[in-house]
Amino acid sequence: MNGADCILIKGGxxxxxxxxxxxTADLLLEGGLIRAVGRPDVPAGCRVISAAGLVVAPGLVxxxxxxxxxxxxxxxxxxxxxxxxxxxxVTAVAAMPNTNPxxxxxxxxxxxxxxxxxxxxxNVHPIGAITRGLKGEALSEMGLLQRAGCVAFSDDGxxxxxxxxxxxxxxxxxxxxxxxxxxxxxSALVGCGCMNEGVTSSRLGLPGIPNASExxxxxxxxxxxxxxxxxxHVAHLSTAGALTAVTAARVRGLPVxxxxxxxxxxxxxxxxxxxxxxxxxxxPLRDExxxxxxxxxxxxxxxxxxxxxxxxxxxxSKRVPFCQAANGVVxxxxxxxxxxxxxxxxxxxxxxxxxxxxxxPARMLGIDRGTLEVGKxxxxxxxxxxxxxxxxxxxxxxxxxxxxxxxxxxxxxxKTTFLAGRVVHRDGT
Ligand SMILES: [Zn+2]
Numbered sequence: 001m002n003g004a005d006c007i008l009i010k011g012g013x014x015x016x017x018x019x020x021x022x023x024t025a026d027l028l029l030e031g032g033l034i035r036a037v038g039r040p041d042v043p044a045g046c047r048v049i050s051a052a053g054l055v056v057a058p059g060l061v062x063x064x065x066x067x068x069x070x071x072x073x074x075x076x077x078x079x080x081x082x083x084x085x086x087x088x089x090v091t092a093v094a095a096m097p098n099t100n101p102x103x104x105x106x107x108x109x110x111x112x113x114x115x116x117x118x119x120x121x122x123n124v125h126p127i128g129a130i131t132r133g134l135k136g137e138a139l140s141e142m143g144l145l146q147r148a149g150c151v152a153f154s155d156d157g158x159x160x161x162x163x164x165x166x167x168x169x170x171x172x173x174x175x176x177x178x179x180x181x182x183x184x185x186x187s188a189l190v191g192c193g194c195m196n197e198g199v200t201s202s203r204l205g206l207p208g209i210p211n212a213s214e215x216x217x218x219x220x221x222x223x224x225x226x227x228x229x230x231x232x233h234v235a236h237l238s239t240a241g242a243l244t245a246v247t248a249a250r251v252r253g254l255p256v257x258x259x260x261x262x263x264x265x266x267x268x269x270x271x272x273x274x275x276x277x278x279x280x281x282x283x284p285l286r287d288e289x290x291x292x293x294x295x296x297x298x299x300x301x302x303x304x305x306x307x308x309x310x311x312x313x314x315x316x317s318k319r320v321p322f323c324q325a326a327n328g329v330v331x332x333x334x335x336x337x338x339x340x341x342x343x344x345x346x347x348x349x350x351x352x353x354x355x356x357x358x359x360x361p362a363r364m365l366g367i368d369r370g371t372l373e374v375g376k377x378x379x380x381x382x383x384x385x386x387x388x389x390x391x392x393x394x395x396x397x398x399x400x401x402x403x404x405x406x407x408x409x410x411x412x413x414x415k416t417t418f419l420a421g422r423v424v425h426r427d428g429t
Contacts, residue, residue, distance in 0.1 A: 006030045007421065008042050012051025012382065016058060017355035018371035027056055029378040032420035037374060051382055054415055057354050059091025059379035061370050062332065063361040064156070064181075064235055064259060064307035067093070067124070070111060071100025076312035076399045078112065081332070082121035084310075084398030086425035088332040089381035089414040092123040092362070092369050093310075097134070098157040104129035104140040106148035113149055121424050123379070125151040125367060130160055130169045130180065139168055146176050151365040154181035156235055157282075159217055161187055166221060170230025179364060181233045182221055184242065185283055189213035194323040196269040196284040204275065206322060209284050215241040222249045225256055233364065234258035236309050238283040240293035247302045257364060258297075259305035262338040263329060263404050265294045271404060277318040277325035279404050281311070298356070299347050305364065306356040308335050312400020330400040334391055336383060337410035343385075344411070350385070378421040387413040 009027040014037060016022075021037075028036040028046075042048075062085065068076040085093050095112060097103030103112065109126045116124035128145035130153045132138050142153055153173060159182060160166045166182075173180050190213050195201050197208025218234055222245055225232045237243060237258040249256040263281065268288050271279040279285060297303040311328025318325050339357065342348045348356075362370030369379055391408045393401035417425040 006046035008048045012054045012056035014056045016372040017351045018359035029421045034378045054382045058358040060357045061092040061361045062090045063094040065093040065310040067095045078115040079119035080399045084332045085122040086417045087397040091379035094125045096156045097129040109148040127152045130155045152179040156183045170228040173230045179231045184217040186213045200269045211239040214239045218242040231255045238264045243297045259307040275322040282327040304360045313402045329404045334405045337412040340412040380418045382416040383414045
């Protein structure tokens with residue numbers, strides 16, 4: 001081994017949830033791989049990075065991101081979104097297919113992968129559309145899309161409303177072992193609603209979206225999973241009722257999983273405040289009872305993934321009356337600090353918290369990442385778990401500045417992000 005591309009990360013708190021590891025150790029990287037963990041012999045000329053006081057963890061895996069390219073480059077680009085990912089300690093993102101053109105053809109998959117490779121900030125794993133053009137009418141060519149590089153399938157942004165089509169999707173996906181991700185909102189029950197239906201919507205005089213809009217679809221889909229045996233994942237689960245259904249399905253041994261976003265477990269619909277369009281997303285922020293249920297679901301291990309639903313928008317899409325504003329918030333750069341609140345509040349320990357953003361989503365998507373195992377690609381993040389800072393949209397690295405955490409006092413700051421042993425983000429640069 002020569003010291004040329006060798007890096008020793010020295011004296012950090014090494015946390016690798018995949019191997020139940022939480023210990024002070026050194027990490028030796030070479031040739032883009034993790035070569036040793038512990039107290040390795042260090043080759044002459046090896047670059048040493050002190051990680052004293054820092055946590056050394058696998059690079060985060062965010063399984064729910066909207067890159068906006070191709071088609072909506074005025075909102076964000078693949079280069080911009082993955083730059084934000086690197087700043088957030090995220091080294092792998094799964095990219096939702098609601099671009100223009102839609103990711104329903106291998107040529108679009110190739111385009112996204114190539115743009116991501118050239119940008120070089122993070123690994124991008126496209127998610128293919130369940131239905132052609134996201135129209136909810138005919139299934140896409142899942143087999144071809146998977147061969148081209150798609151790691152899962154979703155019509156995210158809208159639900160697959162047709163029960164027969166959803167049944168077919170779950171049946172066909174079994175042939176490829178593919179994961180079907182549902183944006184569970186019944187469009188008829190959402191209607192013209194633009195925030196959670198409750199006390200706050202009444203006070204503001206805004207049309208509400210009932211919890212039932214999510215629950216009826218999750219209930220239906222679980223029946224279809226029982227019928228077909230397909231792997232099913234609820235995106236951005238937001239209600240206590242849907243969580244009860246997922247919990248019961250998992251007890252029955254059905255292949256059902258779900259994710260929760262930081263905004264849904266950290267905020268309630270009161271964050272809409274005085275018609276703040278940066279608190280508008282789909283599904284909407286719910287009430288405190290739902291939020292508590294999500295925390296319980298995380299603590300019990302029913303919710304195994306935290307994902308951002310990172311959805312950058314241009315300013316004009318948000319600077320309009322509340323109901324006309326685009327849905328969605330950015331989240332890549334607040335994912336880690338807001339999730340660390342779960343550790344301070346005793347919901348999860350650090351290992352359990354990091355598992356929801358590393359090995360759990362990586363396994364679900366079949367991505368060979370999310371661990372610090374020797375021999376694996378050196379995608380990792382070094383962060384100070386205690387450093388306090390205030391979220392300010394101005395400081396974010398992507399084009400989208402539509403954060404719902406503006407002004408929030410958080411703790412936990414990404415110091416360095418490595419992608420295949422290469423530094424892709426350093427705090428302050
Ligand atoms: Zn969605």
